[in-house]
Amino acid sequence: MINQIVFLYFAAVIVLSAVLTITRRNPVHSVLFMLLLFFHIAGVFVLLNAEFLAAVQLIVYAGAILILYLFVVMLLNVDRESKSDRANRFWPWIVAFGLVIFAEIGLLVARGSFPLEGGQIMNKTGIKELGIDLYTKYLVPFEIASVILLVGLVGAVMLAKKKND
């Protein structure tokens, strides 16, 4: 019972801060709402007994990535950004379309059933179990992820490099 209340709190704040992130005119406010979002997602992970993921969420997203975002935002011209429109003139249609999709998904999930109990799906959430799984069962996907990061790095340097050789 108490779990559900806490979950509802986290879920409500997540949705609210996600909406605020994309609707605020001032980019700095957007980034700060995103920080709120990341904190509450970490809270959901704690509720699911995934302490390690919660810690990673805080350290990587809230700690590192968001600070980078803030740096970039500070380099932008905040005044000009906050005067530009957040959406184009089609936004009522887009919101309506999104709501239809949302209702469809909600209806299908509400009428469906999940036969498995939570514990049956994932009962190993500690760092040790995750590490063992990553280096044994999911070794190949783990290594592909490292190549993906490398490609991202090469691509970013390639596209952003100032001098054209």
Add this chain to the structure above:
Amino acid sequence: MLTSVQEILKQLVPIYPEFVLIAFALSVLVVDMFLNGRYTHLLGWYSLIGIVIAASMTIILGGVQGAFFSGTVLLDPFSQFFKLVFYLACGLGILIAMKYLDIEDIHRGEYYALMLFATAGMMLMASAGDLITIYLGLELMALSIYVLAGFMRKDSRSNEAGIKYLLLGAFSSGIMLYGMSLLYGLAGTTNLDGILAFLRTADLKNPVLFLSMVMLMVSFGFKVAAVPFHMWVPDVYEGAPTSVTAFMSAGPKVAGFAVLLRVFTHTLDPLHADISLLLSGLAVLTMAVGNVMALSQTNIKRMLAYSSIAHAGYALVGVAAGGQEGAASVMLYVLIYAVMNMGAFGVVIMLRKAGMRGEEISDFAGLGKTNKTAAFLMLIFLFSLTGIPPMAGFVGKFYIFKSAVQAGMIWLAIVGVLFSAISAYFYLRVIMLMYMYDPKEEFGLVQSPALALALAISVTAVIVIGVYPTPVLEFARASVAGLL
């Protein structure tokens, strides 16, 4: 200590081909640094050596079958067939790029490295035995292609192509992950065989299952450019460097079909009735929009983009038909499509010279008078894309529609043939321009040994498969046997 290293190397054997490509990509990056922008074309030939080595390893590994690395990687004839198509697409993509990159002044080693990374990603998609491997392979491929699409940094259209593809690709990845997580929540496993075992005993009427299937269909539909998830295709194909467009229209699309076939005809086979219905709807829409929109294009790259949408529609007919025949016909079709489309783009690239874009369809006027060989090659590729015998395109369409008729979907085959007839208009219009009109101005074509080699390979493949398709078809049929 030594034995343990040998032990590890032995365990890695199933992914040696991917290993080789990634190693070559890394060495390209390092060597490029020392070349200082000179002799970059040597890196192209060097990458081709990597592809040949990987291809021979795949052929040697042809006898090895089974699931490896706890089921995350599968080796079967199905994945080997697709890997050979990827080597072909990547090799042709590198050959037609070398001279073109010089002309666009974007000749850099990273280009070849990213091509190899993308190919490794596609290979992992084809041999994925687990939803996680599918997703990561797809991201590796997509991330490399995003960068390649934006490779002309000083061209605003290329920038637009890169960012558009990145944003829409990220959304489609999100939808796919949502679908996969629902499937995982239901089945309790991400292993494809495990999901199939779960579905055999599960309640198939569960709406959540349906939802996850639809989400997977949306995201795979995005990758193969099926309507209504095709919005990005014309802009990205037009803006990206032409050599990248050629590779994009062949590689990632074929990889998308590899995953589509593996997931929808193998893993989600118990849902075949729903899948078939949805996919035939998608196929009709895709053929209609692709062919009709291509009619009014004036830019050859946009026209080929819509044509590539239409061809995804034909291939979807085969997936909708399902069964061994359906899957085998799709495999044959994507192979043929890859070679003929890359050939057509190869001719388009020949028109690109300094001071001339060569991207308008009207630029082809009089090509038959100024350069007979190029015009004749274009004629063969366009005939093949239309599906006129004895070119390979006819064989591909024939088996696709045949599998639809065999599956009792005669209406779908009729719709496909009708739209195929419409497509003749815009393909043959280019041929008419080439042969019936006088050239606007004198222009010489770009020629290089690499481009000539690429065109020779594709034209040989188009004619040989068109005249004698049996060996390739038998190979596709044998490959699909293990899948179902």
